[in-house]
């Protein structure tokens with residue numbers, strides 16, 4: 001069993017003795033900054049010139065500086081810009097201002113794991129990765145709870161990097177729920193695999209195929225939407241509460257039997273072979289290179305794929321239906337907060 005750390009295992013005073021710079025004020029950035037501040041930690045925000053996030057951070061009473069100035073002032077720098085811009089921000093505005101004794105923190109291991117960023121001698125490199133979207137990290141903290149987090153140490157220059165990471169995790173609420181130790185390699189590869197093969201890629205594709213199969217057979221799109229998308233949340237909630245077994249216990253015997261006989265027909269062993277190929281592309285850097293090369297070119301493939309996804313008929317059906325759902329707070333004006 002992996003060892004799990006809780007509040008009693010972490011010393012909050014370590015992070016309270018540091019000067020923290022949060023670089024970026026998006027989904028994770030706002031949550032880390034506000035939770036740290038509410039835990040009595042000295043925080044400043046580093047943003048690019050002209051950033052739209054500046055007003056939001058200042059409205060919360062946070063001090064906003066240029067990235068370079070924030071890094072200069074701080075001795076712990078948490079990089080929370082999108083993964084694809086981290087190496088440029090790092091090279092231009094972070095690395096030149098790092099000094100011995102500083103700590104460089106991440107919430108995802110992508111840039112360290114694939115070699116896009118390497119820290120100078122004498123600087124701790126560690127990770128505190130909440131296992132949930134930033135908006136949940138903030139909401140749970142305010143409710144007196146926390147979102148579980150992973151910690152990892154890539155370089156322990158100070159000899160104290162793990163205690164520092166644990167202290168940071170406590171300040172953002174992670175050790176209220178539980179903190180598990182991992183490595184940059186394990187976190188990066190499993191995070192990418194989970195979101196690609198199952199959580200985002202796998203589930204989205206399966207829902208789309210289910211919707212297409214029903215509507216192409218002549219069933220109403222509204223009915224198809226309910227059966228293959230809307231009810232997904234109810235099923236996932238049961239899985240989170242008690243595993244796949246509880247979900248099977250709760251559904252009808254008809255549904256449970258259908259699960260056993262038809263699940264393996266839809267998701268056959270061939271799908272597992274495909275998953276292995278996806279994992280292999282993650283492990284050997286093929287996926288990282290494809291993503292970064294496309295981003296460096298302005299994201300043409302990314303933009304095209306996003307437009308194609310938004311044009312799928314299930315989105316139009318969903319938008320219409322959700323307006324009629326009195327029991328769901330309509331969330332079609334979302335702007336951020338992804339699994340990443």
Ligand code: NAD
Pocket residue numbers: 023024025026027028029046047048051053067079080081082083085089107108129130131132133134336337338339340
């Ligand atoms: P985001 O897209 O929500 O926000 C990024 C922020 O970075 C922007 O709001 C902006 O303030 C800032 N920014 C953008 N370009 C910049 C630049 N050139 N210079 C300075 N600042 C810039 O990002 P996010 O989803 O919070 O992801 C941040 C990190 O957290 C990533 O490493 C990601 O993998 C990780 N992470 C995210 C989640 C999540 O739920 N979103 C969960 C766990 C880990």
Ligand code: MG
Pocket residue numbers: 071072073074075097098099102
């Ligand atoms: Mg400094």
Ligand code: MG
Pocket residue numbers: 227
């Ligand atoms: Mg049904």
Ligand code: MG
Pocket residue numbers: 336337338
């Ligand atoms: Mg996004």
Ligand code: MG
Pocket residue numbers: 108191192195339340
């Ligand atoms: Mg991710």
